[in-house]
Amino acid sequence: MKSAKNASYWQVDHKVKNLLSAKGVEIFKSPEAWEKFSWTRKYFTSKPKEGYFIWVQKQVDFPLVSCVSIMGKNVKQELGNLMVVESGLNISMHGTCNSLHFGCGQHKAKGKIILKDKASLKYEHIHNWGKKDSVQPEYDFILGKEAKLEYSYKMISGPEKLKVKTRVELAQKAVCTLKLVADCSFTKAEIEDELLLQGRNSSGLIELKLVAREGAEVSAVSAVSALAECKGHLDCQGLLVDPAMGGRQPILNLVPKLACKNSKAQLTHEAAIGRISSEQLDYLMMRGLSEKEAVDLIINGFLNS
Amino acid sequence: MKRIEIKKLKVSSQGKEILKGVDLSLGKGEVQALLGPNASGKSTLAQVIMGSSKYKVTGGEIIFNGKKITRLSPGKRAKMGLALAWQNPPAIKGVKLGSLIEKISEKKIEKSDSSSDLAERDVNVDFSGGEKKISEMLQIVSLKPKLVVFDEIDSGLDMKKTKTVAEEIKKELVEKGVSVLLITHSGEIMNFLEPAMTNVMVAGKIICSQKDFKKVLRTIKRCGYEKCKKC
Numbered sequence: 001m002k003s004a005k006n007a008s009y010w011q012v013d014h015k016v017k018n019l020l021s022a023k024g025v026e027i028f029k030s031p032e033a034w035e036k037f038s039w040t041r042k043y044f045t046s047k048p049k050e051g052y053f054i055w056v057q058k059q060v061d062f063p064l065v066s067c068v069s070i071m072g073k074n075v076k077q078e079l080g081n082l083m084v085v086e087s088g089l090n091i092s093m094h095g096t097c098n099s100l101h102f103g104c105g106q107h108k109a110k111g112k113i114i115l116k117d118k119a120s121l122k123y124e125h126i127h128n129w130g131k132k133d134s135v136q137p138e139y140d141f142i143l144g145k146e147a148k149l150e151y152s153y154k155m156i157s158g159p160e161k162l163k164v165k166t167r168v169e170l171a172q173k174a175v176c177t178l179k180l181v182a183d184c185s186f187t188k189a190e191i192e193d194e195l196l197l198q199g200r201n202s203s204g205l206i207e208l209k210l211v212a213r214e215g216a217e218v219s220a221v222s223a224v225s226a227l228a229e230c231k232g233h234l235d236c237q238g239l240l241v242d243p244a245m246g247g248r249q250p251i252l253n254l255v256p257k258l259a260c261k262n263s264k265a266q267l268t269h270e271a272a273i274g275r276i277s278s279e280q281l282d283y284l285m286m287r288g289l290s291e292k293e294a295v296d297l298i299i300n301g302f303l304n305s
Numbered sequence: 306m307k308r309i310e311i312k313k314l315k316v317s318s319q320g321k322e323i324l325k326g327v328d329l330s331l332g333k334g335e336v337q338a339l340l341g342p343n344a345s346g347k348s349t350l351a352q353v354i355m356g357s358s359k360y361k362v363t364g365g366e367i368i369f370n371g372k373k374i375t376r377l378s379p380g381k382r383a384k385m386g387l388a389l390a391w392q393n394p395p396a397i398k399g400v401k402l403g404s405l406i407e408k409i410s411e412k413k414i415e416k417s418d419s420s421s422d423l424a425e426r427d428v429n430v431d432f433s434g435g436e437k438k439i440s441e442m443l444q445i446v447s448l449k450p451k452l453v454v455f456d457e458i459d460s461g462l463d464m465k466k467t468k469t470v471a472e473e474i475k476k477e478l479v480e481k482g483v484s485v486l487l488i489t490h491s492g493e494i495m496n497f498l499e500p501a502m503t504n505v506m507v508a509g510k511i512i513c514s515q516k517d518f519k520k521v522l523r524t525i526k527r528c529g530y531e532k533c534k535k536c
Binding site for chain 2: 290297301
């Protein structure tokens with residue numbers, strides 16, 4: 001498998017269905033990595049039961065792929081994931097976590113992604129859950145000097161309960177863009193994200209776009225903390241969608257936080273919660289769209305703009 | 306059979322009566338104009354013809370191609386062939402004009418098309434007044450309607466641009482048998498489209514309907530809408 005032109009990790013319930021390493025990219029089950037590489041223990045918070053360890057040591061010209069699914073009823077996943085990208089490498093990754101059933105699944109993931117000096121990672125993370133699932137991903141990104149991260153988390157379909165924590169530490173001249181997008185109906189979501197600008201001339205941006213539809217209760221706290229001379233910007237945008245007659249009103253709370261501990265740091269933020277206007281709906285419906293088509297078009301526009 | 310018949314239409318919004326018994330009818334392929342001072346109810350009539358959720362019909366009815374449409378949703382009315390070019394269309398962030406046109410008409414805008422730059426931009430976001438008119442025209446034409454209400458399509462346009470818009474309406478709609486109701490404050494566009502009937506609305510009622518649009522324009526220019534009321 002060392003010469004394969006891709007590298008991937010695929011887990012269904014608790015079983016690893018496929019694990020494909022490539023030249024320069026080692027992939028192991030997390031418990032195996034814990035045993036095999038003692039140095040990984042400083043990154044795992046405790047001995048992992050399941051999950052992946054991806055170690056990128058050489059430049060590859062294909063995206064890394066991970067997919068973790070729940071298929072069985074009442075499955076409770078507890079993943080401990082670790083990814084290490086060595087210095088100067090430029091990597092992209094597609095991660096998908098989803099459920100392929102209609103039961104009550106639980107997906108807990110604690111992950112750490114280490115980008116060493118001058119490493120670069122473009123990571124697209126997609127979540128797609130069933131209405132009765134409970135999902136709790138917690139990811140820490142540690143960026144070395146001049147490392148670069150573009151992280152995009154997109155939740156296409158929300159579970160019953162969602163608790164997302166994302167935290168990024170940036171060293172000197174490291175750069176980060178964190179884009180979190182979630183479209184929630186009947187989801188109780190707690191979202192926390194934080195940029196810790198620790199290194200001189202580091203810079204980071206958080207872009208949060210949340211849609212709260214019928215029955216959703218969404219609370220998001222986004223924070224940027226400056227500990228050195230750095231630049232940070234926070235952009236929190238929410239969209240409330242009125243439910244159909246008699247439906248449960250959605251709730252959306254956005255809390256932007258800026259904390260500055262260096263007089264030369266530049267931190268800015270903007271936050272807004274909008275509502276789909278009846279004028280926009282009328283306009284699109286007068287073009288022949290149904291109300292649902294018009295609402296979906298406006299929401300897709302909001303999430304993709 | 307008339308294309309559209311509006312009978313004794315009464316409309317209110319937030320408890321205030323805006324239209325107080327409007328009667329109006331248009332034949333197939335006919336062009337008519339509706340003139341009136343600000344806040345006389347012209348735009349309300351346009352919105353109500355299309356079924357806007359903002360207004361409540363408290364009396365009368367609207368019949369389109371022989372069918373009562375007074376209680377139909379805007380989407381159903383549009384599917385039947387009714388269309389409205391808005392005076393102040395809302396901005397829709399993140400939705401490209403080109404993809405909206407594709408969605409409503411299943412027609413792609415060709416790259417060579419002069420409007421292709423506009424098609425790449427979000428619908429009505431930072432559009433100039435002229436660009437909004439072009440955008441409305443593009444959408445209207447792509448819907449292949451049977452009746453179009455133009456709400457102040459000539460507002461903010463100079464004479465040359467008004468002429469261009471009028472020629473486009475004639476070529477793309479009137480010559481293809483589409484009925485057109487022109488709502489206009491200034492009346493300039495009427496010189497190019499020569500409506501068969503000109504209606505004057507004041508305070509929520511049509512107070513005058515005249516075949517000679519030039520006569521109506523002259524009277525309004527000379528005496529204003531108040532005198533027109535007494536005519």
